[in-house]
Amino acid sequence: MSARRDGGRPTDTEGERSGAIPASARFGIAEYLGAHAGQALLCLAMVAAAWPLLRAVGATRDAATLLDLLLALGLALLLLSGYLRERRCVEDLRRVADSGPDTLSLAAEVTHPGFAEGDGAVDALQATLLAANHLVSEATSREADYRDFIETWVHEAKTPLAAAELMVQNLGDDRLRPLSRELERVNAYVEQALFYARGASLERDYLVRSCKVGELVRAALKSRMSQLIGAHVSVDLSGLACGDDPDGPTVYCDPKWLEFVLGQLLDNAVRYRCDPQVDGRTPRIRFGARVEGGGRAGETVVLSVTDNGCGIREADLGRVFDKGFTGANGRSRRRSTGIGLYLVATLCQKMGLDVGVDSEEGAWTRVDVLFPANRSRMVS
């Protein structure tokens, strides 16, 4: 059993937008007559009553028939022109009502039809549109503002953290080692806040570059050095090698984002590690990289991070990427926020990477990050 999150593939809605009017929005003549049943009946009654009336006032049979036919034709043309005028307006409005995510842009295209009810409806629509756009732009600027604040705040918080970290190291007192570990954890939480803001933002503010998976893994390991060493976790990088290159295959991603993602996986591996006293094995993290579908268009590099920790219950496996989900492990162990893997999924999705998790409870957990080997996404 394994869970998988796919990178966002935008669905193509362009096709149906400017094409023919969908059946559900069509406004037929029968429907028009039904909506204006009173008028139609009145017209029929007038045509029916006209002939006897004309005869009564002394018109010949032929003259009465001709005049009545002319009246019928006139009324029919009147009804038809009314229908044609209304049809465009009704169909436009229905299309707006039925549309999904493009409602706002479709609504902006509706023009005044030239009759009172239609003009009134379109006026109301345009006023609503204006108000909605105003709210959206306000929310967007508020979000951007908040994000700026988070970026600045994180930036500021890192200077005292750096000073404290260096102080601890310069004192060179082994009793302060736990403090150094705590500082590393504070920094990890600060980074989470930063990447939470980045992940939630609508902007595509990452920069895809080509990097070696080995470099990314080593940078992430160094960022969690105190915790990994303190928890006596062995690290095995031998699975990264690809041919003669110990640094493994090249992938395309934002290295800062990916280091953060790997950091979250390392945090989990440390938090849910096995206990040598209880499980009879020492904690270990194994990194592996392989190229799937080599040479073809769908070529993918898979980076896998496998630990031999407590694993994930099968029932929880499908939900580990959900925001706020902590599962059985999170409840029984301390300080699970249900944010780490959610951020992993969110950031990978934004970068167009896939991520999947597989596990056996009580034995191991493996997280795979899938990089499409597609250079076209690269920004130089």
Next chain:
Amino acid sequence: MARIFVVEDDPNVRRELLTLLANAGHDATGCKGFSDVAREALASGCNLVLLDLSLPGTDGQYVAREIRQSSDVPIVVLTSRTTDLDELMSMSMGADAFVAKPYNGQVLLAHIDAILRRTMARHDADRVVESRGLTLDLSRSTASANGREDELTKNELRILELLMRRTGRIVSREELMEALWSSDAFVDDNTLTVNMNRLRQTLAKLGVRDYIATHRGQGYSA
């Protein structure tokens, strides 16, 4: 070992950086002001510049470009801005490395060492540590004593260097491991034990016995 000029506006970080560098055997000076920091750096005749990106009244990237206009001195950019764009910008301004805050001291020193090894031919000549009759040649990766010499592996060299720089003080296993991890050797407990044993055997071959003392539950000292 090398003369390093530190440009950092936060007084606490600056003080700790200077201490860290001095402890590692470097001759470190901090900048006095920020108005003409590029000229100050060049005038100091340093071998390397540590440069913070956010500075009062000026910008680190501007300073880097100014230094680069008249000198090839290596520049290591320190910053708390964690966007890739900053890193790319700094590199295009002529910086040689980019280290994000908060930095682990060992990682920072490893960065500095790697750059100095690349850029400083003279630097290699002084890379010798001596203590209690044992001489460690860092550039040739050899230990010598009593007229005998033997080669050391990268890990053994790193371990012995750290112990010799702290002669008489106990260095914990965690600290040794952090130093090794900082130079990309992600050893575990067992590997460290193996490395220690090999190192002791090598030293014994040189006729130096009991050079490294084990302090149970605390670490090692030389």
